[in-house]
Amino acid sequence: MNMSVSNHISDRYNRQLILKGFGEKAQEKLASAKILVIGAGGLGCPALLYLVAAGVGQIGIVDHDQVSLSNLHRQVLYDMDDIGKPKASMAALKLGRLNDQVTITPLPIRLQPTNCLGLLAEYDIILDGTDNFAARYMVNDACVLLDKPLVYGAVSQYEGQVAIFNVGETRTNYRDLFPHPPAAGEVLNCAEAGVLGVLPGIIGTMQAAEAIKLITGIGQPLVNRLYTFNVLGYDSYELIIEPTPLSASLIPPDAEHFSETNYDWLCGLVSTEFEIDNSIFHSLLSKENTLIIDVREEGETPLADGFPHRQLPLSLLKEKLQDLEAETVVFFCQSGKRSLQAAQWLKEINGPVKNIFSLQGGILNWRSPISE
């Protein structure tokens, strides 16, 4: 590197180079780091601005969406001329003007289980700026499989959360907090519940700070800690995250299983025609000619002892489907996913059963209205 370029660089980063505990070493670590920012929206925009400004060497930006007017109150990289244009490319264009020392790669693609692992594997750190549970669980599981540091952030209304997963001696991930994705509509997103524009600005900036701390080794990054912040009262709260056996059992065991996982379906975004809630389930318990079937494997708890039912594990179910004789069949399992699978199978054989249902949320969410 010639003299003028290196002067240029030391001038650009001067205010952090002179920081006690930072200096040239930290700057060099940033320059050789590769970060993938998934989602160039409310969280991604501020995170990207600071990561690029700070001099992270290579940054990938994944977003398949286009800029819309309702984005502009929080997605601060875009302006009115950008409406209708792809976010990843527009973000890369603007960020390139901020810092020509950073290699910025726009990736205007939809992240899917089939392309996720390959893409994430090319980066050192993943920053989650997505806006839906299907993408969040997919990115979480991919990072666990790849053992890749994940800087998580999420917002809702006036509150935000930040955490770092898959780092340190004890690895934890999002499923250690929330093992199963919520069903569609169970938790409202920003489009439904709203968000104060400046809030993702704060949380996304915190994510950038955590990524910079991780790369440079300064401070105490939020490893295995979920930080929660409320902008209205400036209340904050920290949760300690510990690994759970349930979480470990829910993550696809390998790349092959991962690529076959339908995260949209897990998050209830596809085909919910079979699903019924607790109150309908309860009313079906007393209906004539109705068969209630537990499709969990033998020995799974909690036991369903509050109502009569048959046990027919999913692993044995397929060959028994033809024998089911009832007007109505209601499947249930632990969380409502396997029972949904069972319902789909039963529908596919086109047998004599007229009504096929699956208990949404499974036995874990089942509570008899009478026992309340």
Place this chain on the structure above:
Amino acid sequence: MSNPEISIMVFGQLTDITGTSSLQVPLQADSDSMKAELQKRYPALVYARYIMAVDRKPVTGNVSLSGQSTIALLPPFSGG
């Protein structure tokens, strides 16, 4: 004699159910009875997705509570 009250922090959209971010509830012996007590007071919690944290750790089984316990209810967020 009635139980002493304990305060519970409530986060995110769960405050739509509880109406407040800081609940005052009679202390219960353990987290399961506390959940039951909360569900009695706020039936919509039965169908809400959240974790209860006692002393900053998510409750996975049933843990005993004391007057010194800090309790929080946290929902998942997806917004970005």
